[in-house]
Amino acid sequence: MHAAFKLLIQEHKEAKKDFAILLENKDEFDTKLIDKICNELTRHMDMEERYLYPVIAKKKALKEEAEEATLEHDAARKLIKELQGGKLDHVERKVKLEMLQLDIEHHVEEEETEVFPKIEEHFSKEQLDAIHDDMKSFKEQAQLTISKR
Ligand SMILES: [Fe+2]
Numbered sequence: 001m002h003a004a005f006k007l008l009i010q011e012h013k014e015a016k017k018d019f020a021i022l023l024e025n026k027d028e029f030d031t032k033l034i035d036k037i038c039n040e041l042t043r044h045m046d047m048e049e050r051y052l053y054p055v056i057a058k059k060k061a062l063k064e065e066a067e068e069a070t071l072e073h074d075a076a077r078k079l080i081k082e083l084q085g086g087k088l089d090h091v092e093r094k095v096k097l098e099m100l101q102l103d104i105e106h107h108v109e110e111e112e113t114e115v116f117p118k119i120e121e122h123f124s125k126e127q128l129d130a131i132h133d134d135m136k137s138f139k140e141q142a143q144l145t146i147s148k149r
């Protein structure tokens with residue numbers, strides 16, 4: 001598997017782990033962890049939307065996958081916005097978090113088992129190297145911004 005996908009899958013794993021820790025105790029949520037999950041997911045989706053999906057959308061065989069993924073990102077962003085808006089009571093927060101967890105699980109499963117293997121089939125190593133480089137610098141830049149806060 002190309003390093004570009006390994007990078008994305010590693011981030012999926014981290015998000016799933018954070019969700020599992022967060023939802024271990026549903027009586028009281030760690031708001032800092034909610035924030036971390038939301039920020040990381042947003043950055044991950046920004047990265048895919050900027051460097052991966054526009055490139056694959058240009059290929060006829062992958063246009064539909066790109067469109068579907070983007071729509072799923074939109075649904076996740078909507079939930080993230082509500083979770084970070086700070087106007088939810090405990091039950092609302094719990095329900096939105098569980099919805100987001102389910103959405104993300106479905107979405108990453110599709111990316112990992114259907115979309116990424118298909119991209120790997122249709123793109124050369126050089127093209128994937130370029131996408132990987134772009135994503136890596138985007139991630140480093142985002143981490144730098146966070147550590148400066
Ligand atoms: Fe995605």
Ligand SMILES: [Fe+2]
Binds near residue numbers: 008012044108
């Ligand atoms: Fe992803």
